[in-house]
Amino acid sequence: MPTRVALAVVLLCAAAGGRAAAHHSFAAEFDASKAIRVTGTLAKVEWTNPHIYFYVDVTDEKGTVVRWACESGAPGALSRRGFKRSVLKLGDTLIVDGYRAKNGANLMDARRVTLPDGQILSGASAGDGGPQ
Amino acid sequence: MNGRRLAATMCGMLTVAGVLVAQERPMQLDDTKVPKGRPAPRMANGKPDFSGYWKGTTQTRPGGNIGKDLPGWKLPLTPAGEAALKHNLTATVDPEAVCIIGGIPRHNASGLPFEVLQGNNKITFMYWYSYFRLIPFTPGLKHSDDPDPSFFGEEIGRWEGDTLVIDSIGFKDEKVWIDENANPHSDALHVVERWTRPDYNHIHVETLIEDPKFYTRSFTYSRTWALGEPDEQIQEYSCSENNVDAAHLGFGPGPIRPDGTRGYVDPAPLPPPVPRKP
Numbered sequence: 001m002p003t004r005v006a007l008a009v010v011l012l013c014a015a016a017g018g019r020a021a022a023h024h025s026f027a028a029e030f031d032a033s034k035a036i037r038v039t040g041t042l043a044k045v046e047w048t049n050p051h052i053y054f055y056v057d058v059t060d061e062k063g064t065v066v067r068w069a070c071e072s073g074a075p076g077a078l079s080r081r082g083f084k085r086s087v088l089k090l091g092d093t094l095i096v097d098g099y100r101a102k103n104g105a106n107l108m109d110a111r112r113v114t115l116p117d118g119q120i121l122s123g124a125s126a127g128d129g130g131p132q
Numbered sequence: 133m134n135g136r137r138l139a140a141t142m143c144g145m146l147t148v149a150g151v152l153v154a155q156e157r158p159m160q161l162d163d164t165k166v167p168k169g170r171p172a173p174r175m176a177n178g179k180p181d182f183s184g185y186w187k188g189t190t191q192t193r194p195g196g197n198i199g200k201d202l203p204g205w206k207l208p209l210t211p212a213g214e215a216a217l218k219h220n221l222t223a224t225v226d227p228e229a230v231c232i233i234g235g236i237p238r239h240n241a242s243g244l245p246f247e248v249l250q251g252n253n254k255i256t257f258m259y260w261y262s263y264f265r266l267i268p269f270t271p272g273l274k275h276s277d278d279p280d281p282s283f284f285g286e287e288i289g290r291w292e293g294d295t296l297v298i299d300s301i302g303f304k305d306e307k308v309w310i311d312e313n314a315n316p317h318s319d320a321l322h323v324v325e326r327w328t329r330p331d332y333n334h335i336h337v338e339t340l341i342e343d344p345k346f347y348t349r350s351f352t353y354s355r356t357w358a359l360g361e362p363d364e365q366i367q368e369y370s371c372s373e374n375n376v377d378a379a380h381l382g383f384g385p386g387p388i389r390p391d392g393t394r395g396y397v398d399p400a401p402l403p404p405p406v407p408r409k410p
Contacts, residue, residue: 023228023229023371023377024225024226024228024229024377024381024385025226025312025385025386025394025395026386026394026395027385027386027387027394027395027396028225028226028229028381028382028384028385028386028394029377029380029381029382029386032395032396032399032400033396033399033400035399035400035401035402036402037402037405046374048370048373048374049368049369049370049371049373049374050229050231050369050371050373050374050375050377051374051377053374053376069376071377074369076367076368076369077159080157095405097401097402097404097405099399101380102380102382103380103382105380107377107380111401112401112404114404114405120404127159127160127195127243128395129386129389129393129394129395129396130395130396130399131396131399131401
């Protein structure tokens with residue numbers, strides 16, 4: 001239930017917050033038909049402009065580790081909605097939902113990030129034309 | 133307290149599962165909820181003062197499209213303009229995505245807020261992405277015979293009553309999109325902005341766009357912005373700090389939807405994950 005409430009609040013805040021233009025169109029980089037969910041260990045965080053990146057190591061059935069780059073909005077936009085750098089803790093297991101890069105790289109648009117405690121954060125670049 | 137402020141305040145106050153959800157200031161405002169009628173502030177010389185942190189409104193549709201005010205958002209492109217648009221869509225990435233200045237009139241079509249500071253002889257528009265333009269309006273200024281091409285052009289201001297007119301020529305013709313939909317402009321671009329402050333909470337621009345190389349006729353773009361909160365301002369934004377996504381961008385803005393905006397018509401996001409057991 002706390003997760004549902006948290007999601008509701010995040011969505012409420014997103015609705016109140018409106019939309020902003022992004023650094024580039026979502027559709028210039030990501031494919032909305034390639035929805036993807038990645039579950040893995042947080043290995044690296046880059047809290048930078050024009051986008052933040054965090055990197056998640058995913059282990060497949062054969063034990064091979066694949067690193068996914070997860071792109072979100074700009075630091076200022078994220079922190080205004082409560083998505084602070086401090087919530088991303090190296091070693092945590094994250095569930096990241098978003099869309100894969102059009103060029104097939106292991107790069108995704110991290111629009112929904114689920115933390116180990118169930119808290120859900122919106123990592124979208126609001127107003128970039130992508131799904132909210 | 134109106135609905136927007138109430139919702140924002142609730143977001144700022146709510147504590148869920150031990151985690152404080154911070155208040156998100158909206159980057160755009162619903163203009164139906166912005167008070168109207170309070171007189172515009174004026175400078176000591178009696179001219180309207182445009183200073184403030186200005187946000188677009190949700191009534192501006194389609195955003196990022198310089199053809200917003202044209203039927204079907206159809207721009208009057210010449211054959212050369214059609215070719216330039218095709219080039220932008222198939223051979224260029226968004227210049228702003230590789231940290232090139234968007235320039236004018238693109239910044240006037242942007243969804244991002246901007247800040248204005250006004251003096252007696254100059255006015256500056258400051259934009260997210262850490263760009264600014266500084267326009268002099270000292271009486272008697274004239275355009276240069278051969279201005280250096282630039283993204284904002286050579287801008288000269290003048291007052292016509294309470295209207296600030298900014299006349300700009302001398303634009304670059306490469307690495308420029310006139311809007312976020314990758315529409316083109318050439319170095320023959322001539323932009324005339326007519327800025328007014330109809331009341332305390334609004335500024336408005338009527339923009340005349342002429343570009344005989346790429347457009348068969350002039351056209352206009354008008355827009356209103358609403359005043360942000362007194363403590364809001366432009367923040368630091370270093371575009372080239374870590375611009376790794378540039379290598380993954382396709383040409384053009386991606387699909388343009390029937391409503392004139394960029395994006396996919398029918399995206400299919402995954403449902404939220406099933407909560408894990410503690």
